[in-house]
Amino acid sequence: MKVWFIGIKGAVATTILVGVLAIKRGLSAPNGILSEEKRFSRLNLARLEDLQFGGHDIRGVTLYDAAYRNVSDNSTFDTMQLAELKGEIDSIPVKCGIVNNCGDAISSLCDNNTLTLSKAVNQVSQELCQFAGDDSCVVVNLASTEPYFAPQPEYATLDSFEAAVKANSKKIPASAIYAYCAIKNGLPYVNFTPSMGNDIPAIKELANTLGVPHCGKDGKTGETLVKTALVPMFKHRHLTIDGWYGSNILGNLDGQILRHPDNKQSKLITKTSVLPRMLGYEPHLGSRIDYFPPLSDHKVAWDFISFKGFLGHRMNMQFTWQGCDSILAAPLVIDLIRFMELAQRNGARGLVDPLAVYFKDPLDIDVLDLCSQYTLFNEWIEQF
Numbered sequence: 001m002k003v004w005f006i007g008i009k010g011a012v013a014t015t016i017l018v019g020v021l022a023i024k025r026g027l028s029a030p031n032g033i034l035s036e037e038k039r040f041s042r043l044n045l046a047r048l049e050d051l052q053f054g055g056h057d058i059r060g061v062t063l064y065d066a067a068y069r070n071v072s073d074n075s076t077f078d079t080m081q082l083a084e085l086k087g088e089i090d091s092i093p094v095k096c097g098i099v100n101n102c103g104d105a106i107s108s109l110c111d112n113n114t115l116t117l118s119k120a121v122n123q124v125s126q127e128l129c130q131f132a133g134d135d136s137c138v139v140v141n142l143a144s145t146e147p148y149f150a151p152q153p154e155y156a157t158l159d160s161f162e163a164a165v166k167a168n169s170k171k172i173p174a175s176a177i178y179a180y181c182a183i184k185n186g187l188p189y190v191n192f193t194p195s196m197g198n199d200i201p202a203i204k205e206l207a208n209t210l211g212v213p214h215c216g217k218d219g220k221t222g223e224t225l226v227k228t229a230l231v232p233m234f235k236h237r238h239l240t241i242d243g244w245y246g247s248n249i250l251g252n253l254d255g256q257i258l259r260h261p262d263n264k265q266s267k268l269i270t271k272t273s274v275l276p277r278m279l280g281y282e283p284h285l286g287s288r289i290d291y292f293p294p295l296s297d298h299k300v301a302w303d304f305i306s307f308k309g310f311l312g313h314r315m316n317m318q319f320t321w322q323g324c325d326s327i328l329a330a331p332l333v334i335d336l337i338r339f340m341e342l343a344q345r346n347g348a349r350g351l352v353d354p355l356a357v358y359f360k361d362p363l364d365i366d367v368l369d370l371c372s373q374y375t376l377f378n379e380w381i382e383q384f
């Protein structure tokens with residue numbers, strides 16, 4: 001089975017590549033991967049050792065050097081052992097990605113790339129099809145977070161989207177082009193980022209028409225994972241949340257991109273929208289994301305929750321989450337790849353909403369609390 005990563009030289013993608021190759025060589029155990037549980041063995045999910053990778057990226061660094069920098073900066077894998085994997089990493093096909101309407105923060109990572117949207121569609125489609133051939137192939141967006149785009153008439157239908165592509169619209173970012181190309185060519189698509197990707201009516205329409213499974217958006221790996229586990233507790237005890245303030249610091253390339261206000265806005269939307277949706281009312285919300293280089297990929301989130309109960313008495317809860325972002329994300333992406341292939345094999349068409357449990361801002365579904373999402377996922381699995 002094949003896997004195409006958009007953003008293959010990034011921290012999450014290289015952690016997956018190194019992890020899967022290391023597990024294949026017996027250098028590491030498949031820890032922390034839900035889809036490795038015995039109960040899934042009857043489903044014939046893709047075996048880790050059978051995954052073949054390829055991807056797009058826009059930075060000139062070699063894939064091996066990007067992987068080396070990631071694991072050495074974060075001490076997530078032994079660099080001597082990494083050297084044993086060099087041959088396999090060097091043989092992974094990597095194509096130069098597109099940066100249409102990605103904003104300055106992302107465009108500055110790459111050398112000049114001035115394709116029109118129509119040419120970008122042709123190029124990306126051709127590269128995806130050449131890689132996939134006749135095999136099963138899942139496309140996963142792991143690229144840097146793009147600036148936020150508010151809903152536009154161009155996104156409303158497939159016709160308006162395709163007309164906007166022809167007209168080289170400034171409102172269609174690269175992530176939507178990648179999603180369009182994957183789905184148009186029948187390849188299941190996962191948006192692990194807060195970028196637009198598949199989150200517009202035109203692309204959902206295309207996926208429904210062609211019967212291609214897709215899901216997103218923005219992987220739920222840290223602070224939001226805790227939020228969606230805690231909110232039901234407050235609700236069940238009738239404790240009213242007056243305010244929730246969350247402050248995040250991270251020092252990786254993702255953090256560097258999120259320093260830019262337009263890119264940050266995309267992430268803040270997926271991070272904060274979940275609370276009012278779960279609570280059914282709007283508490284006072286505050287959310288910060290700051291770039292703090294010494295942490296590299298080790299993110300720290302500090303959350304302060306103000307709530308009140310009997311007699312309106314006010315109380316507080318605080319928590320600090322310290323996680324290694326890519327180590328948390330990699331197993332989720334591995335699960336998503338396997339479950340998307342399962343979905344396609346079993347005729348799923350369009351949005352695969354039982355996979356909502358993997359996302360901060362799951363598309364078109366109101367099941368947001370973690371336990372209910374797991375129940376939904378388990379019920380979905382049981383039908384196969």
Ligand SMILES: NC(=O)c1ccc[n+]([C@@H]2O[C@H](COP(=O)([O-])OP(=O)(O)OC[C@H]3O[C@@H](n4cnc5c(N)ncnc54)[C@H](O)[C@@H]3O)[C@@H](O)[C@H]2O)c1
Pocket residue numbers: 006007008009010011012013056057058059097098099102106109141142143144145174175192193194218219220221252253254325326328329
């Ligand atoms: N790590 C986590 O826990 C986590 C959780 C949820 C979401 N995400 C999202 O996943 C994405 C990847 O995270 P990361 O930490 O690996 O980021 P990263 O910055 O390390 O990697 C992103 C990669 O994408 C490449 N890229 C940027 N624009 C591109 C384009 N248009 N086409 C092709 N490649 C492009 C960059 O060169 C870089 O190699 C980010 O959007 C992040 O917000 C990560």
